[in-house]
Amino acid sequence: MLTLGHLLEALSEYRSTGNEPDIGSVVIDSRGVRQRDVFVAFRGEQRDGHDFVEHAFDKGAIAVLAERPVVDDVGTIDLRSGPEMADVPDGPLVPPIQVVVDDTMQALQRWAREWRTRFSVQVTGITGSVGKTSTKELTYAVLSRRFCTLKSEGNYNNEIGLPLTLLNLRRYHQQAVLEMGMYARGEIALLCDIARPSIGVVTIVGPVHMSRLGSLDAIAAAKQELVESLPFDGVAILNRDEPLVMAMAQHTEAQVFTYGLDPRADLWADDIVSMGLDGLRFTLHYRGDTMRVHVPLLGRHSVHTALRATAVGLIVGMRWDEIIDGLQDERSQLRLVTERGPQGSLILDDTYNASPESVIAALNLLKDLPGRRIAVLGDMLELGPAEEQSHRLVGRRVKGVAQILVAVGTRGRMIAEEALLDGMSPKRVFTVAEAGEAIPLLEDLIEPLDVILVKGSRGVALDQVVTALARREPSHREM
Numbered sequence: 001m002l003t004l005g006h007l008l009e010a011l012s013e014y015r016s017t018g019n020e021p022d023i024g025s026v027v028i029d030s031r032g033v034r035q036r037d038v039f040v041a042f043r044g045e046q047r048d049g050h051d052f053v054e055h056a057f058d059k060g061a062i063a064v065l066a067e068r069p070v071v072d073d074v075g076t077i078d079l080r081s082g083p084e085m086a087d088v089p090d091g092p093l094v095p096p097i098q099v100v101v102d103d104t105m106q107a108l109q110r111w112a113r114e115w116r117t118r119f120s121v122q123v124t125g126i127t128g129s130v131g132k133t134s135t136k137e138l139t140y141a142v143l144s145r146r147f148c149t150l151k152s153e154g155n156y157n158n159e160i161g162l163p164l165t166l167l168n169l170r171r172y173h174q175q176a177v178l179e180m181g182m183y184a185r186g187e188i189a190l191l192c193d194i195a196r197p198s199i200g201v202v203t204i205v206g207p208v209h210m211s212r213l214g215s216l217d218a219i220a221a222a223k224q225e226l227v228e229s230l231p232f233d234g235v236a237i238l239n240r241d242e243p244l245v246m247a248m249a250q251h252t253e254a255q256v257f258t259y260g261l262d263p264r265a266d267l268w269a270d271d272i273v274s275m276g277l278d279g280l281r282f283t284l285h286y287r288g289d290t291m292r293v294h295v296p297l298l299g300r301h302s303v304h305t306a307l308r309a310t311a312v313g314l315i316v317g318m319r320w321d322e323i324i325d326g327l328q329d330e331r332s333q334l335r336l337v338t339e340r341g342p343q344g345s346l347i348l349d350d351t352y353n354a355s356p357e358s359v360i361a362a363l364n365l366l367k368d369l370p371g372r373r374i375a376v377l378g379d380m381l382e383l384g385p386a387e388e389q390s391h392r393l394v395g396r397r398v399k400g401v402a403q404i405l406v407a408v409g410t411r412g413r414m415i416a417e418e419a420l421l422d423g424m425s426p427k428r429v430f431t432v433a434e435a436g437e438a439i440p441l442l443e444d445l446i447e448p449l450d451v452i453l454v455k456g457s458r459g460v461a462l463d464q465v466v467t468a469l470a471r472r473e474p475s476h477r478e479m
Contacts, residue, residue, distance in 0.1 A: 040104055186225070260304070278296075381457040398415065
């Protein structure tokens with residue numbers, strides 16, 4: 001059990017007596033504080049968590065980690081001058097307490113790093129430009145068939161979220177699956193230093209965050225930090241179909257395990273059949289074993305997700321029946337939500353985020369579905385120098401998939417322009433400046449039994465389109 005003693009041991013020379021108060025959870029949003037939680041106050045661009053310290057105590061927090069004393073009538077342990085015993089009380093720790101440090105983010109990371117060292121849990125780290133979250137969820141579903149497994153929740157994949165996840169480690173955990181995101185070089189190396197993964201999975205390298213890193217090679221180098229961090233007895237699971245990922249094999253001391261559609265991979269798949277919303281069928285091949293599999297994953301691109309999760313299961317010694325049972329867990333399919341729209345139409349809500357690869361994958365899924373198909377596509381953000389090329393690539397794919405295109409945003413206009421250049425009828429291509437303008441247009445366009453894909457970066461707010469069009473009744477299926 002995590003205690004206040006563990007917090008102070010990580011940040012100072014304090015030595016736990018074993019009798020310190022137990023901690024419920026560690027939280028960064030005061031609205032989620034419950035009895036016995038620790039609240040960590042961060043200074044953000046929009047809000048300062050120190051403004052909510054008193055609220056956290058009122059809700060039952062036993063301690064707050066902050067960069068300055070905030071509340072006068074609680075105990076204060078000031079560690080800003082360094083890890084000195086004089087700053088830590090000799091007697092029992094009596095909550096509520098505010099622990100004051102120079103940098104709350106560094107303190108949180110230090111605490112999580114120290115807590116991780118107390119466990120022999122095997123950690124799998126997952127990174128890549130696309131597919132991290134779906135791979136994490138499916139890998140968790142597979143590992144959970146045999147092991148007590150911890151996973152990152154939601155988008156807890158950064159320098160704050162990953163430490164928070166690790167602080168949920170307990171003695172009964174045997175495996176942990178952690179998503180690792182990044183915006184700049186060095187961030188994944190930091191996450192690996194904290195989490196100490198022995199298995200690393202890389203999905204693909206694409207132009208996501210190109211505006212920050214400048215080139216695909218720079219993005220690959222940042223993702224490569226995961227395989228560089230693996231121990232010599234670890235395993236790097238690399239995508240055989242992606243040259244930039246396979247090049248990482250030269251930069252790790254760990255064993256390399258490859259997956260993909262290439263028969264030269266250690267684990268590969270063929271005979272892929274997409275059945276639309278009914279999932280996928282494909283054949284797995286591994287060391288002479290051949291397995292025909294039906295899984296509730298959407299779109300042909302999801303075969304790679306299944307291969308990654310399967311690879312982790314094989315590496316940790318799971319049986320085929322356990323692995324396949326995990327692959328068939330419907331709860332592991334994320335993000336795409338289907339809603340009933342006007343006149344019995346079906347809306348595919350994939351508005352969580354967008355990259356060229358994920359948009360084309362969504363279009364490929366749309367093509368597998370019966371009915372007249374409408375693609376509502378918005379700006380893809382943070383693509384940097386690849387912005388125009390990426391949007392035009394999507395535009396060229398639209399003509400072979402959808403009967404109608406509604407392009408949203410200034411970058412979305414490039415999608416429409418390219419679709420027209422590729423021969424799509426001007427009567428079937430529409431452009432609007434923002435999400436709100438697409439709603440009345442679609443209300444006029446939609447016919448009975450249409451299938452409407454809605455996808456774009458979150459900044460375009462296409463979720464407003466889905467909300468406006470969907471009937472207020474439970475969704476048909478959520479994955």
